[in-house]
Amino acid sequence: MSTEPEIPVNRAATLTDVAKLAGVSVATASKAINGRGDVRAATRQRVLEAAEMLSFAPNALARGLLGGRTGTVGLLTSDLEGRFSIPILMGAEDAFGAGQVSVFLCDARGDAIRERYHVRALLSRRVDGLIVVGSRTDPRPPLAGPIPVPVVYVYAPSANPDDISITVDNVGGGRLAIEHLLACGRRHIAHITGDAGYQAARDRADGARAALADAGLTMLDGKPYYGSWDETWGRAAAHIVVERHPEVDAIFCGSDQIARGVLETLRDLGRDVPGSISVTGFDNWEAVAAHSRPRLTSIDMNLEQLGAAAGRRLFAAIDGGDLPRSDQYPGRLVMRDSTAPAQ
């Protein structure tokens, strides 16, 4: 005949359940759990015990419905397949994971229709903000339509300069590589890189040219060997370079895969790396760079850090804090065995 509050079964406990069990009103239970308002220590204790007993977890939907803040953000990538989105995604996920924020992941696959569809879905779920991750560093058109929440573009900046964009400093990356080769005493430096249609390729080349100019030098042939980003091109281009310029003593490659191909050709030709020729890659793709012969010196663009920065930046935008609208992040040189001072 007891009229004690019953423990709910087969259904997540609600605040009402907790309140009943603790013998207080829902209002008090809420305040006790969130540490707000005036509630006696003993009462708070009772409520917390009840919550524990029912393994109560507040319904984020109801909370979001009320406060306007949902504690969720949308992360829109244009290609998950690519190597670049992943570290960025990890960084962002990390930056949020520390707080109370969860991440909605959407892959638009480079399709504008799909992108719009995903944006609609995200907005209907009332995300607090959006992160848009591109797969190339070329500027991309901003999201279509009115977006009622802050947006941060990462890797690929928005074409609209008023938007918030976080990008990598490819010019600086190119500089970094050349400066390292120069520091190794190299003077006859070629640049083999990917598709000239990529802003990244052009930027890295620009950085390289500038660094060489600072030293009163030019790159062999005066311009980069543009091609594709893979090993096959690296192998072919290395053949051309060595044939045309037997004096070459360093090759700056636009990707680790290209560099890997270059290394293979040099090995085939019996050229000593790093003794007679130094080689640097780009991207610091561990799987490629750390297992080549010799292991590859490369430029790491700190993509994970980039993603984390985007997360923090979005956070600030949501909270109304003001950080600089846009930011460029430098890379860093990772030294391995494919570069060394000329002997």
Added chain:
Amino acid sequence: MSTEPEIPVNRAATLTDVAKLAGVSVATASKAINGRGDVRAATRQRVLEAAEMLSFAPNALARGLLGGRTGTVGLLTSDLEGRFSIPILMGAEDAFGAGQVSVFLCDARGDAIRERYHVRALLSRRVDGLIVVGSRTDPRPPLAGPIPVPVVYVYAPSANPDDISITVDNVGGGRLAIEHLLACGRRHIAHITGDAGYQAARDRADGARAALADAGLTMLDGKPYYGSWDETWGRAAAHIVVERHPEVDAIFCGSDQIARGVLETLRDLGRDVPGSISVTGFDNWEAVAAHSRPRLTSIDMNLEQLGAAAGRRLFAAIDGGDLPRSDQYPGRLVMRDSTAPAQ
């Protein structure tokens, strides 16, 4: 002095706004938009126009709060970094993207504490289900605590056989590789693979042994060369194999990276691939397999398909449909240039 309904500013339009603008009640507006209930064609039209004008998107939070179904699932990975999670994640994202479901992504980083934290967060957001993606094929402990929604384990099965697990058939994969080598007329087959602590390594070896036994053969040395999964081990092991067994005419490698190392050693030693020795890899990691010399024949585990299957399976579990509790997916052989019939 008009009392016309006003268009809301600076705030997402609600159903009430739409109803006001269309001159109907919220109930009717809801029915018109969702195509439910009886509503005159003309009225429906008016409502839809109003919704369009305000670019109304229903608040998924309110909807979820009501129906118990939120249209969200949690995807818990143990390491985003690894190559295996990504295709699975893509497949799952794809399986859901087609419907009305959004994916919460969480990376537990192989940390049980972090995993519990993420599970709590996901449950408080009232996800309809969970997908748990492992990074190894070894069984993993099931999620701790009572989980009030369906869970599907992918790649790494749950240690509890009552849970739903979707895994790859590594034994079959090993079989596939050996059968291909046998079909090429090879008889002296070695197996170089990764860490014996990995179930995947042992399973593939078992499949290989079984396929060889069916042909009345055994692998060289009667057991695999266990080591690590990278190129360095592949290079070293290939030296050992060739030295001990000059008659070797095929090597089945446990990963594409190992295979790549094997190819390099064979090249160094002047052995003709695929002429005198055929080599197969495993994983079909495009970046590695498609650019080696010669291009690498490999086993593709169809991870993307695995992820999609997991998505569908979870969907069925949520909707109460009944599919088999667990499933194993076979791989497929991807032929390139590193295997050919003996000349």
Added chain:
DNA sequence: AACCTTTTCGAAAAGGTTTTCGTTTGCAGC
């Protein structure tokens, strides 16, 4: 014009939480 049927629409409740504000309780001071 009265009556019945069918169609269309609206009022209200439900879902779980937070917040506001009014009410109660306990206690000190006179």
Added chain:
DNA sequence: GCTGCAAACGAAAACCTTTTCGAAAAGGTT
């Protein structure tokens, strides 16, 4: 014993959508 005050607590509204059920309107028949 009464007043005044602070602390503690609870009732109710708000957030937005969906669904149920009853009411009203429209249309047709006698």
